[in-house]
Amino acid sequence: MKEQIRGRIVRIHFGEDDRWQGKPLYEAILAKCRELAIAEAVVFRGIEGYGSGSRVRRKGHWTFSKDAPIQLSIIDTEEQIAHLLPILDTMVDEGLVVTSPVEMIRYTQSPAPPG
Amino acid sequence: MLQPGKAVKVTIYLSEGATHHGVPVYSRILDFLFYRGVAGATVLKGIAGFGADHHMHAASLLDVSDRLPLKIEFIESREKVDSLLGKLEEMCGSGLIELQETTVARPAQQSGQSRPAPPAHLKMEGRAQMMRIYVCEDDRWRDKQLYKALLEAMRANDIAGVTVYRGIAGFSAHRRPVKDKTPAATVTLCAVDTHEKLEAILPLVDQMVVEGLVVFSDVDIIKYAWRAADTEASPAQ
Numbered sequence: 115m116k117e118q119i120r121g122r123i124v125r126i127h128f129g130e131d132d133r134w135q136g137k138p139l140y141e142a143i144l145a146k147c148r149e150l151a152i153a154e155a156v157v158f159r160g161i162e163g164y165g166s167g168s169r170v171r172r173k174g175h176w177t178f179s180k181d182a183p184i185q186l187s188i189i190d191t192e193e194q195i196a197h198l199l200p201i202l203d204t205m206v207d208e209g210l211v212v213t214s215p216v217e218m219i220r221y222t223q224s225p226a227p228p229g
Numbered sequence: 230m231l232q233p234g235k236a237v238k239v240t241i242y243l244s245e246g247a248t249h250h251g252v253p254v255y256s257r258i259l260d261f262l263f264y265r266g267v268a269g270a271t272v273l274k275g276i277a278g279f280g281a282d283h284h285m286h287a288a289s290l291l292d293v294s295d296r297l298p299l300k301i302e303f304i305e306s307r308e309k310v311d312s313l314l315g316k317l318e319e320m321c322g323s324g325l326i327e328l329q330e331t332t333v334a335r336p337a338q339q340s341g342q343s344r345p346a347p348p349a350h351l352k353m354e355g356r357a358q359m360m361r362i363y364v365c366e367d368d369r370w371r372d373k374q375l376y377k378a379l380l381e382a383m384r385a386n387d388i389a390g391v392t393v394y395r396g397i398a399g400f401s402a403h404r405r406p407v408k409d410k411t412p413a414a415t416v417t418l419c420a421v422d423t424h425e426k427l428e429a430i431l432p433l434v435d436q437m438v439v440e441g442l443v444v445f446s447d448v449d450i451i452k453y454a455w456r457a458a459d460t461e462a463s464p465a466q
Contacts, residue, residue, distance in 0.1 A: 116435060123361075123444060144398060154363055154442050156399035156415045187417070189363075189444055219443040221435075 121153075121218045122195045124188040126202065128209035130159065131181040139205065140184050146201055147188060153220070154189040189218065231268040231336040237310045239317075240327040241301040244280065247322065255299050258320050262303060265313060269337060270303035281323065304331060353452040357389075360427045362418040362434065363401065364441040376416045379437060386430045389422040389452075401442060421450065 126143065134142040140157045147155040160183035188198065195213065202211060247254040255272050262270045275298035277287035286296045305313070310328065317326060368375035376393055383391050396415040420427065427445070434443060 121444065123446065140398065144400065148400060154399075154401040156363065156396035156417060158394055158417075159397045189442065214446050216444040216446040219431075219445075221438045221441050221443070223440050 115222045117220050117222075119191060119218050119220070121189055121191045121216050122213055123216045124195055124198070124202075124211060124213045126186040126188070126206060126209060126211050128184055128206060129181045130184050132184075132206075132208070134205050140186055143186055143202070143205060146205070147198065150194065150197055150201075152188055152190045152194060152198065153218075154187075156187050158185045158187070159183070160185060189216065231304065231306070231333055233333050233336060235307070236304050236331050236333045237307050238302065238304045238329040238331040239310055239313075240329065241317065241321050242280070242325040242327070243299040243301065243321060244286075244324070245274070245297045245299050246295045247324070249320070249322070254321065254324075255301060258301055258317065261316065261320065262301075262313070267303050267305055267309070267313070270301060273300040273302065274298075275300065281325075304333065351454045353450075353454070355450055355452075357421055357448055357450045358424045358427050359446050359448045360418075360420045360422075361444050361446075362420075362438065362441060363443075364416055364418075364438060366395065366414045366416045368438075368440070370437050375437065376418055379418055379434070382433055382437065383418075383420055383430060386426070386433070388420050388426060388430065391418055391420040393418050421448065 128139060130138070130140075132139040144155055144157065163183035188195070190198075199211075199213075241258065243255055243258075245253075245255075249257055259270060259272060277285070277289075278298035279285050280298070284296075286298065288297060314326075362379060364375050364379075366374070366376065370378040380391055380393060394417045396417065399415040401415070431443075
């Protein structure tokens with residue numbers, strides 16, 4: 115099945131060491147997205163980068179730092195994203211959130227039995 | 230390129246242990262000078278010294294040997310130095326910067342003339358579209374991994390560029406959650422080309438992707454390419 119909708123992509127950039135209430139921030143945001151039944155969310159780990167506070171983030175060979183750059187991409191309709199953004203305000207202390215409009219095409223298999 | 234004649238020698242005095250956001254200050258300054266096209270720079274290591282704080286630092290005193298003096302020197306034209314000073318002052322923190330009038334008798338010759346200067350590259354700007362396809366790593370299409378098949382299909386259709394990313398965690402509406410340890414990660418293909426070219430391969434994507442998400446967005450592109458082509462009248466026989 116194919117459906118076509120207008121939506122919005124949100125990309126959040128922060129560090130792997132960032133935490134929210136004791137657990138990794140990306141897991142926390144992912145859990146929040148699931149709660150809101152967001153259509154698509156993926157976490158990427160960068161190999162090197164810098165960002166807020168121009169702290170160099172690097173998963174180095176000789177440094178033991180694990181603070182790799184993390185990028186979270188979230189895609190859904192404008193309304194759904196509008197629900198999510200105020201929640202991000204409370205969760206992301208230091209980071210960057212960018213959004214842009216997108217056109218989505220979603221392919222789904224008509225309700226398949228689980229397993 | 231430095232010309233013979235009047236120039237300015239800049240000396241920056243630092244402490245070896247000084248860091249800024251975890252990066253040694255001297256290497257930050259060196260990077261800055263390098264990427265601003267300064268003719269040359271040298272970092273010298275002192276074995277003992279004291280600074281404004283009047284604390285003696287010496288290699289022989291083990292406990293204070295991490296704050297040995299460092300000196301960065303470079304020679305540039307007055308205009309260039311003036312354009313760099315503001316940022317340098319900010320970067321070297323409490324360190325001292327000294328300027329000295331000097332005369333260049335003979336600028337350093339560039340070694341390795343055998344290496345030809347790279348040809349000027351071409352910069353193209355314009356509007357294009359980005360297509361991102363979200364699928365599962367173990368999705369298959371005719372006995373092939375779906376993302377590889379998509380990649381090959383796009384390559385065959387002359388799409389300007391495609392990159393595949395593997396996510397470390399994620400979920401999507403109709404699929405089970407995927408995490409680091411499970412074998413099936415979420416994969417994103419990111420393709421950039423003109424609207425027409427991407428539209429042209431969409432029917433193909435329709436056929437191949439059974440379950441997944443495709444998003445389009447407008448992007449401004451800046452493309453760098455070698456001018457090459459016509460200048461390369463190939464002598465290879």
